[in-house]
Amino acid sequence: MPLDKLQHLTTKSIDLLETILDNSNIPLTERAEIALRILEIAKSVQATTQNPITSANSNIVVSATPKIPTFIPNYSQSNSNQNQSQILPVNCLQIDNFLDFQEIEIALTVAIKNKNNFTDSSVHNKNTNRVKKFRQSLVLHHKFYPELAKSIQSKVLKTLPSVLEKLNHPNFSTSNIVIQLTAHNDGCFYTIHSDANTEMTATREMTYVYYFYQEPKSFSGGELVIYETKVEGNNLSKHNDFKVIKPRNNSIIFFPSRYLHEILPVSCPTKAFEHSRFTFNGWIRR
Template identity: 50%
Template structure:
């Protein structure tokens, strides 16, 4: 089957807008968008944004070009702009990326039965809708872990309340510290060390890292983060992998706070969360990696003492591709 024929059958417009998902108690599904904001990323650092209909054949043609091998068949794109008063023309080999809002995702073509037989944790499932994650234990040395814990407790006064990009109320409750250079750099270095293993085990195509983001978060009694994804807007579209490093005082003074990573399903041409999921325990001095497009949430934390030092602490962030 040709790339464009396969893409015609498998282009799906994701229901998420920005990084938010509706509360699980909200049954209504938004109507399919009438327009898609399409940003073309061209070699040399140039870009151009236009709005098109979601089923415009141009989308399939552009995605087909990106799927081709480095030896692309040369073609010339001529796209009407400014209400037909001008034309944007460029050869296909100049197209290096596409940003769409709302997000457009492509279901991967079926894999062979031989690949589907083996599916250990840390290896991408043959079903692209099944979520996977990798969790490393003892990620920092005991000395580094203790220094980080001491630093976090000592800087309590510098934490601020978290917010979502849409300013939605009752969607996320926790505290965050955005500037902590020593430990942000430490985590970044360790993440880069395990990056080749991540790419291999998650079945990703190797990519160049442009940035590793980090924030230090504290979840105390009653704190939570409802269902969301991490790369559902134009500003976050280059986030490829999400990571969460857990640390806290021993003996553990809280319960809950598990990370739930949802599988996906296609329903009426929308990606929505499935009824199945993976539950990740917040193990002390461990780090979890998963694809930023996965829908996920943090379950409420129960911390009877309500003392800041007894919180579920994390350094969480994102690996961005160039």
């Protein structure tokens, strides 16, 4: 197979991997097998070339996909220091007025129009019978809104250099930007977790969450809590400090994906889907 064809398929596989692993309708064992096959393809391409590839999701030119480690305790830490204890202080940035009025209207239309295309959210490395105790929400994948997804990804990419500077976060080469639309209605939540603590999620470097909803606001709760995180080898735990982020309409929050965080329960008395707390959220991968 031509090298450029392999590179193209590898890039598409990264996006496919996200979709497959988040699809709770596919048995966990099948998702694991598919993920391993995709990783094998990525490693074979890495072994034959160091040329740039282009992300199918965001049209970003990036370096060839690196070998994915089992866990990365620190993006700049050497292997000899991986077992040392480290405290990650709370570090995040919230930006208001991220989209213009017309884009917000389009986003709301997309969310409400696709009500029946949302699926239950899933989580990595969790027994499927216990997922509902860990997370409750609905998710809509970017294939249902490709043009809007590209527009938001482009704005996220354009904003990233300023974000990294303000957060004093090391620069990194971006491989792709994953995006999904999530709906939190009455009783929805997401317990404490990290977005980058498994082999499959290790290349997630920065998490972003864009909030939008109908005005006047018909729900309460749904705050994002980011915790000061203690790293001990491969283990993460809450430390002393934390920050509560209110889901302000048309604002976006950025924070390092490794940080422990949670979404507090949402209260939506009407239970109407259109009154949900909506987000475009995802991860910027190195």
